[in-house]
Amino acid sequence: MRKVMKRTLAAMVAGAILSSAGPVLAQGKVVKFVQNGNLTILDPIWTTAYVTRNHGYFVYDTLFASDENNVVKPQMVDKYEVSADKTVWTFTLRDGLEWHDGKPVTSEDCIASIKRWGARDSMGQKLLDFVKEFKEVNPTTFQMVLKEPYGLVLDSLGKPSSQVPFMMPKRVADTDPFKQIDSQIGSGPFVYVNAESKPGEKHVYTKNTKYKPRAEPASGLAGGKVVKVDRVEIIEMPDPQQQVNAIAAGEIDVIEQPPHDLIPLLKKEKGVTLYNWNPLGHQFIFRMNWLQPPFNNAKIREAALLSIRQEDYLKATVGEPEFYKVCTAAFICGTPNAVNAPGDLFVKPNFEKSKALLKEAGYDGTPIVLLQSTTLPVLTNMAPVTKALLEQGGFKVDMQSMDWQTVVTRRTNKGPVGQGGWNLFHTFSVAADILNPISTSYMVANGDKAWFGWPNDPEMEKLRDAYAKETDPVKNKELAAAVQARALQTAQYGWVGQWYGPGAMRSNISGWLKAPVPVMWNIEKK
Amino acid sequence: MLDFIARRLIAIIPVLGVVAVFVFLMLRLTPGDPAAVIAGDNATSDQIADIRTKLGLDEPIWTQFAIWIGNVLQGNFGESFFFKKTVAELIAQRVEPTLALAICTLVFAVSISVPIGVMAAYRQGSLIDKAVMGFSVLGFSVPGFVIGYCLIYVFAIELGWLPVQGYVRIGVNFWQFAERMVLPSLTLSVGFVALISRITRASVLEVLNEDYIRTARAKGLSNRVVLMRHALRNAAVPILTVIGLGIAILIGGAVVTESVFGLPGLGRLTVEAVLSRDFPTIQTVILLFSVVYVVINLLIDISYTLFDPRIRY
Numbered sequence: 001m002r003k004v005m006k007r008t009l010a011a012m013v014a015g016a017i018l019s020s021a022g023p024v025l026a027q028g029k030v031v032k033f034v035q036n037g038n039l040t041i042l043d044p045i046w047t048t049a050y051v052t053r054n055h056g057y058f059v060y061d062t063l064f065a066s067d068e069n070n071v072v073k074p075q076m077v078d079k080y081e082v083s084a085d086k087t088v089w090t091f092t093l094r095d096g097l098e099w100h101d102g103k104p105v106t107s108e109d110c111i112a113s114i115k116r117w118g119a120r121d122s123m124g125q126k127l128l129d130f131v132k133e134f135k136e137v138n139p140t141t142f143q144m145v146l147k148e149p150y151g152l153v154l155d156s157l158g159k160p161s162s163q164v165p166f167m168m169p170k171r172v173a174d175t176d177p178f179k180q181i182d183s184q185i186g187s188g189p190f191v192y193v194n195a196e197s198k199p200g201e202k203h204v205y206t207k208n209t210k211y212k213p214r215a216e217p218a219s220g221l222a223g224g225k226v227v228k229v230d231r232v233e234i235i236e237m238p239d240p241q242q243q244v245n246a247i248a249a250g251e252i253d254v255i256e257q258p259p260h261d262l263i264p265l266l267k268k269e270k271g272v273t274l275y276n277w278n279p280l281g282h283q284f285i286f287r288m289n290w291l292q293p294p295f296n297n298a299k300i301r302e303a304a305l306l307s308i309r310q311e312d313y314l315k316a317t318v319g320e321p322e323f324y325k326v327c328t329a330a331f332i333c334g335t336p337n338a339v340n341a342p343g344d345l346f347v348k349p350n351f352e353k354s355k356a357l358l359k360e361a362g363y364d365g366t367p368i369v370l371l372q373s374t375t376l377p378v379l380t381n382m383a384p385v386t387k388a389l390l391e392q393g394g395f396k397v398d399m400q401s402m403d404w405q406t407v408v409t410r411r412t413n414k415g416p417v418g419q420g421g422w423n424l425f426h427t428f429s430v431a432a433d434i435l436n437p438i439s440t441s442y443m444v445a446n447g448d449k450a451w452f453g454w455p456n457d458p459e460m461e462k463l464r465d466a467y468a469k470e471t472d473p474v475k476n477k478e479l480a481a482a483v484q485a486r487a488l489q490t491a492q493y494g495w496v497g498q499w500y501g502p503g504a505m506r507s508n509i510s511g512w513l514k515a516p517v518p519v520m521w522n523i524e525k526k
Numbered sequence: 527m528l529d530f531i532a533r534r535l536i537a538i539i540p541v542l543g544v545v546a547v548f549v550f551l552m553l554r555l556t557p558g559d560p561a562a563v564i565a566g567d568n569a570t571s572d573q574i575a576d577i578r579t580k581l582g583l584d585e586p587i588w589t590q591f592a593i594w595i596g597n598v599l600q601g602n603f604g605e606s607f608f609f610k611k612t613v614a615e616l617i618a619q620r621v622e623p624t625l626a627l628a629i630c631t632l633v634f635a636v637s638i639s640v641p642i643g644v645m646a647a648y649r650q651g652s653l654i655d656k657a658v659m660g661f662s663v664l665g666f667s668v669p670g671f672v673i674g675y676c677l678i679y680v681f682a683i684e685l686g687w688l689p690v691q692g693y694v695r696i697g698v699n700f701w702q703f704a705e706r707m708v709l710p711s712l713t714l715s716v717g718f719v720a721l722i723s724r725i726t727r728a729s730v731l732e733v734l735n736e737d738y739i740r741t742a743r744a745k746g747l748s749n750r751v752v753l754m755r756h757a758l759r760n761a762a763v764p765i766l767t768v769i770g771l772g773i774a775i776l777i778g779g780a781v782v783t784e785s786v787f788g789l790p791g792l793g794r795l796t797v798e799a800v801l802s803r804d805f806p807t808i809q810t811v812i813l814l815f816s817v818v819y820v821v822i823n824l825l826i827d828i829s830y831t832l833f834d835p836r837i838r839y
Contacts, residue, residue: 041608047564198790236788237788238797239788403558405558409557448571
């Protein structure tokens, strides 16, 4: 009996050792990547969640893409032409593009994909407003016929961040835009392995061996998407402290963006490198509710802007100056549309002028209901800074703390604060989402249809339309400056600082591209 | 006995009914709109309203409840708002890590706490007794996540003996599964050991003063036999009761422990579902936890008969 038990135990040990060696040999070079949040939704058109956008870049490809300098370049498109009157755009796809199931990518797939994206994305909606019709010229060539010239055709089709116009097979793209797609078949550089992916645990992507990268070197999101590893696994790890522990122990290879307060720990780790993969960074904003008092009064909104000092927010939320920048431009410092705000606005508060404006506007001292998110670490400290600054500027503030999901629900309420409404909340955007007046949803000012806060300013909408129609880059820059000036004149919203969140990677990882999105092509593992 | 089991099983039905109504109403009355979460940060109010309609969330609350409960009675727990999977599929995927964690924790906890509890009772007032009681206070007082981080720091980072986090399914690789279970199970065991060892000590102490223990000793039985066969067996009923009640602690602790150690179990699913307001998932998981709790306590009640022949149902 004892002999039988010994043999059984020996067989179990041997089996266990063999089973532990097997998968590693079969998987080749594997990169284990931890994102900022859990990937639950796999339809990048259905949601604007950045983790889903990242998934989209694994699986799908785009017609155009922006390079490291934010210049839009053809990606799936081989060549394109514009008619002399700038109303007919003809796109020809590259040869040999295939979906993951081996079927060829066709014009009708691309047309259906643009239509589905255009039903959900604000920039897509604007583009489709100008589109008269799509024409399929042949299986690899299609035309977009516009009602009148539109200056942002390429910027729209090469939009880098949520929602990205990813190309999908027509049978998938025909899905109701308000329902999630069922299939993960794309034509991108990675194939999603549904059988091995387990939501809440990991998502598995293998190299798409049939993918034909462009000949140009990779740059930003453009150029040749050459995959240099066999497999990428997105590991779902909700606890940031554990992400740091795991990368230090070599259990994972890449963290998208560890919280700023844990960066000192990572700096001490010899086997870990910090890397600012998104050089444009992000921008914090605060949004006021134009429908409810007191911010239905332009003077009171202006008083709020006058009380702001960006550096206070950046110190409180980011901390180390190497990861933030005081930037008074709405359209991100270091990009073509950036223009600084006048005077000391956002740099040095003018509390006296704020108080004077409040008096002039007849502010009755009703507390401002300020929503504080306590579950997104990068936003938690924003509201207390706002409360302190606004109170110095003469406001009374009622800061209400809640989880982020409650904030996103509460902010949809257009009613008075007594009925669950609100006056002010904070959020942030990836800089690539807010580089011009059309992609910046905060600049939309068409009342009820605008983003939360619902600003209503026909003059702003005229300026945005003019920007959309303008095809001359020099005039576009002037119009962007005019849009920013108008936003400050009406105190449409406040932008309160630019910040950067470096990623962390093991020292044996290289080739991480600088782009607004963390992409896994070009990455090598030694 | 069969009659008792049947009655207890039937009694589960109203319990689940109350839980179902309570959970459903709590979710609808607390702030948070899954449509707003799904739509993301750049969505407009109109887009959120469209999603709400697609999910049926704009129906009156009682209509939503009637649809949900009707489906549940037919064994259909609905589809997650986020995962594009049925809730039953999601739970099936997540049940293994939680079950493994619960079993390992129970084994750890019982195999440590009962002997030390008995020892503490037997050596009442000694250093062992004081140490056990001191540990018990510590185990109750220190939050699970603090214990988890301390264990990770020592055993995973400094010593490098065990992995920091993660889960490998038992069928994929047993050793990797086992090494990933050690720290979470120990973490979750600490509170449990504190509870059971304290109750064991108290129960055994009470029994040690009984006449039949004196008689057993007078018969010349060894201390081990007296303690294990006579004292512990007679002290078992309260210990079993506490283990049953402790299942609730285990469920609550699993939520935190799974998040800290990156275990993709039902506890983490609950947290994710709550944070994203995934109503169908939260409702079903809480119903499942209720069933588990009630059934385990039924099993505990039945097990009393094994230890105390006077108990008959």
